[in-house]
Amino acid sequence: MTGHIYIIGMGPGYKEMMTDEAYQAMKNADVIVGYTVYIDLVKEHFPDKEFFTTPMRQEVERCKACYDFAKDGKIVAFICSGDAGVYGMAAPMYELLPEYESQNITADDITVIPGVTAAISGAAQLGAPINHDFCVISLSDLLTPWETIERRLIAAIQGDFAIAIYNPSSKKRHDYLEKACQIMLDAGTDKNRACGYVENIGREGTKTVVCTLEELKNAQVNMFTTVFVGNSKSEIIQGKLVTKRGYEI
Amino acid sequence: MTGHIYIIGMGPGYKEMMTDEAYQAMKNADVIVGYTVYIDLVKEHFPDKEFFTTPMRQEVERCKACYDFAKDGKIVAFICSGDAGVYGMAAPMYELLPEYESQNITADDITVIPGVTAAISGAAQLGAPINHDFCVISLSDLLTPWETIERRLIAAIQGDFAIAIYNPSSKKRHDYLEKACQIMLDAGTDKNRACGYVENIGREGTKTVVCTLEELKNAQVNMFTTVFVGNSKSEIIQGKLVTKRGYEI
Incomplete structure (x- = not known):
């Protein structure tokens, strides 16, 4: 397992309101995962990137998709609006982590990149x-x-x-x-x-x-x-x- | 009065954790104002910039200095660690604003740029x-x-x-x-x-x-x-x- 998952707070919307580390993590990722509405907000900045979206209410499926990509050795940018740790996806990702222990994924394979919450x-x-x-x-x-x-x-x-x-x-x-x-x-x-x-x-x-x-x-x-x-x-x-x-x- | 005051949340420290609009506002400013410790964190990125610092406990003097620079028509970047509106300088700036009304400074001359708080x-x-x-x-x-x-x-x-x-x-x-x-x-x-x-x-x-x-x-x-x-x-x-x-x- 050589993949890595970045759980990223993308801020409210405009690229100018992202931090540089959020932008760079998306730029360097193999795949950007997120809710359709948020993916649409960043798509224009990364025209050649692979995207993976799930509809609203399928948050846990979205988390599991990130782990699956990481198991395949991919660098994953999992984007959340605002901050990743304020009503965001950081918590469910860590809650799911023990399920993936047997597959050699640990907390070291996950990085949370903070963003500007509403x-x-x-x-x-x-x-x-x-x-x-x-x-x-x-x-x-x-x-x-x-x-x-x-x-x-x-x-x-x-x-x-x-x-x-x-x-x-x-x-x-x-x-x-x-x-x-x-x-x-x-x-x-x-x-x-x-x-x-x-x-x-x-x-x-x-x-x-x-x-x-x-x-x-x-x-x-x-x-x-x-x-x-x-x-x-x-x-x-x-x-x-x-x-x-x-x-x- | 053609100046403008940007009250900027610079995030925790590293440039990578600033938003792009925070960085650009500092870059485009005539003078960067702040507490000595925070100025030291950004100085290296703007070697040719004018800086104005006041020691700890002189927060109100720092705010007044921003208004004085703006009255002289300068673009001011007033930096705060973390976010400008979480225990930051946004509130005292607005509290001082009525004092400057007679000098044609209004809320339109102030912009708060949010940042990542601790x-x-x-x-x-x-x-x-x-x-x-x-x-x-x-x-x-x-x-x-x-x-x-x-x-x-x-x-x-x-x-x-x-x-x-x-x-x-x-x-x-x-x-x-x-x-x-x-x-x-x-x-x-x-x-x-x-x-x-x-x-x-x-x-x-x-x-x-x-x-x-x-x-x-x-x-x-x-x-x-x-x-x-x-x-x-x-x-x-x-x-x-x-x-x-x-x-x-």
């Missing part, structure tokens, strides 16, 4: 919403019970964290952000808490909005939106959402 | 410790009351978040990680909770350790260490710290 890239668009202690919470209950999500939203408010919310909505979960906002309001958050959201970060049609928590509750968001809830001291300054670090200004 | 780059070294909902907490009480930090550690445990801890120690705060671990243990965390830490991410001498929470309590860490505490389901798999996403494996 909490970071979305924050840059909105101003500085997570410039102090913060939480990242996904509202997707495909793999997480809703009770756990609810418990985390409440804990985040009790700890007075700034919050970045991923997957605020989808076709089947159109009212999840509204529910999440109500949970935060019920937990004692001021309805005027400074909030904001960003759509299509690092892709065509980026849109940023700053608003109050009450306004956020009724916001139209989709699966490409990242939502931010400030902490109790966050402010909107000249249209930017700012969570203070604490310096005397 | 929670992300350290996670990649350790495996996948923050691959589900997570919190980022700094133990530095220079700008934050210790009571707030304690409250956030407890909330993070109550919400069963994975946790990335910044600034776990310094010369004056040598026992803060020990105190933080004790707070988490007192909040009901199992002493065998899967944890880990990384030193000198993306620089010479990177060191990674996986351990239990009890072992973490007595770990020797410094200001260049990033610490990770798994959630209740995190596991150490083949030497890697893995917080599961929830796929059926």
